[in-house]
Amino acid sequence: MKRKKLKRLLCMAAAPVFCLSLFSCSDKKEEATSVQSQKEQSVQTNEGSEQIIDFALVNCLADEFSPIVNDFNKKYEGKYRAVMRQLKNTEQSKDFSNALNMEIVSGNAPDIICAFDYSLIRNLVGKGAVADLYPLIDSENSPLSREDFLSNYLTANEIDGKLIAMPVRFSISTAVAKKKNVPGVSENWTPDEMVQALENMPEETLLSVGSTEPTVNLHTFTFRSSSRYIDYNTGECTFDGEEFTNLIELSKELSDRGDDTYQEDANVFAADKALVYFGGIHNEDNFESMKTDTFGDDELIFVGNPSYDGKGGGFAYTESFGIMETSDCKEGAWLLIEEYLGDKYFESRPDGFSPLEKNLNIEDEYLDSYIRSLTDNNFYDYDVMDIIKEEAAYYYSGERTAQECTEIINNRISIKIAEQTWQT
Numbered sequence: 001m002k003r004k005k006l007k008r009l010l011c012m013a014a015a016p017v018f019c020l021s022l023f024s025c026s027d028k029k030e031e032a033t034s035v036q037s038q039k040e041q042s043v044q045t046n047e048g049s050e051q052i053i054d055f056a057l058v059n060c061l062a063d064e065f066s067p068i069v070n071d072f073n074k075k076y077e078g079k080y081r082a083v084m085r086q087l088k089n090t091e092q093s094k095d096f097s098n099a100l101n102m103e104i105v106s107g108n109a110p111d112i113i114c115a116f117d118y119s120l121i122r123n124l125v126g127k128g129a130v131a132d133l134y135p136l137i138d139s140e141n142s143p144l145s146r147e148d149f150l151s152n153y154l155t156a157n158e159i160d161g162k163l164i165a166m167p168v169r170f171s172i173s174t175a176v177a178k179k180k181n182v183p184g185v186s187e188n189w190t191p192d193e194m195v196q197a198l199e200n201m202p203e204e205t206l207l208s209v210g211s212t213e214p215t216v217n218l219h220t221f222t223f224r225s226s227s228r229y230i231d232y233n234t235g236e237c238t239f240d241g242e243e244f245t246n247l248i249e250l251s252k253e254l255s256d257r258g259d260d261t262y263q264e265d266a267n268v269f270a271a272d273k274a275l276v277y278f279g280g281i282h283n284e285d286n287f288e289s290m291k292t293d294t295f296g297d298d299e300l301i302f303v304g305n306p307s308y309d310g311k312g313g314g315f316a317y318t319e320s321f322g323i324m325e326t327s328d329c330k331e332g333a334w335l336l337i338e339e340y341l342g343d344k345y346f347e348s349r350p351d352g353f354s355p356l357e358k359n360l361n362i363e364d365e366y367l368d369s370y371i372r373s374l375t376d377n378n379f380y381d382y383d384v385m386d387i388i389k390e391e392a393a394y395y396y397s398g399e400r401t402a403q404e405c406t407e408i409i410n411n412r413i414s415i416k417i418a419e420q421t422w423q424t
Contacts, residue, residue, distance in 0.1 A: 150357055173315065229244060
């Protein structure tokens with residue numbers, strides 16, 4: 001999953017920066033105040049017959065959602081009206097969670113958010129800020145029911161039996177290898193099994209394309225670090241344990257393995273010059289192309305990103321919806337989400353699978369079975385991964401041991417999580 005990059009504004013002096021910050025902050029307050037005024041005015045003039053839904057986009061593109069909001073407003077005219085706003089980050093940094101947290105604690109919490117980073121919604125759960133979506137799905141006014149969704153998809157987005165988010169499309173986050181090259185390996189292997197399979201290949205064989213760069217391996221091995229090494233409810237982190245330290249060491253060790261000239265070979269996997277493909281599968285056509293073009297029609301197996309808990313594969317998302325616990329218009333907010341789940345809008349964005357059972361339509365039995373077996377979300381907390389990469393660089397340069405790096409990583413991430421810990 002590619003991360004959307006934000007351009008930083010460069011200023012020549014402190015005064016322009018200060019002024020820019022003031023104007024940006026003013027714009028954000030005016031936008032939030034405008035929505036609040038509309039909500040109050042709607043109640044006063046229509047005696048509650050029309051409810052305003054404050055719909056905030058967090059690092060998402062407004063152009064994608066405008067047609068949906070317009071159609072929703074026409075469909076529910078006189079009952080609901082969604083007002084969309086971009087949540088701006090006044091600090092000019094990538095940490096949109098701070099901007100959302102400020103809105104919530106200042107009493108300007110939206111009714112519904114759509115976040116590019118799943119970790120942002122996951123982080124709000126421990127703060128009691130996110131509503132359970134199950135009662136909304138189960139309500140008489142909901143066009144959809146639980147039975148309309150892939151059951152394991154709903155389960156993957158549960159916390160303590162509550163449905164905390166609704167990503168409206170998904171891809172598969174996993175790794176793929178030829179079955180003949182990983183004998184005895186079942187789906188979702190351990191790092192030890194991965195190393196053993198690689199040692200059974202010719203010495204010049206690469207682990208994967210890009211694997212001669214330790215940072216590439218680090219991304220692969222620690223992709224699930226947010227969900228595995230952080231307890232967002234308690235704020236406890238376990239990056240300083242033996243397991244994570246071993247992954248840091250392995251990322252460097254395997255960078256010395258193989259012939260990096262093979263990376264220029266388009267047939268690197270088909271010719272058995274690289275062991276495993278790490279990446280996402282976004283639709284069935286993508287998978288069929290992988291079978292024939294990338295791997296040369298050999299039988300494939302989803303081995304998953306290497307993990308010690310045997311859960312290397314999972315759902316991955318781009319935009320995810322969450323409804324705020326403080327919203328007084330939860331049913332309307334859920335109807336807006338359902339509008340986006342509809343066929344009309346899903347078909348316009350084919351880069352993902354639908355969570356609705358009736359829309360899955362997977363002809364390949366193995367792919368269909370694997371999707372239905374997934375139980376986890378492989379989400380990526382960008383700020384966490386930035387800390388990991390920054391500190392691991394000291395290990396790669398020989399300035400610190402892996403254990404020293406992971407202790408610092410654990411300390412920095414623990415502080416970051418603690419700074420965001422509050423209860424509504």
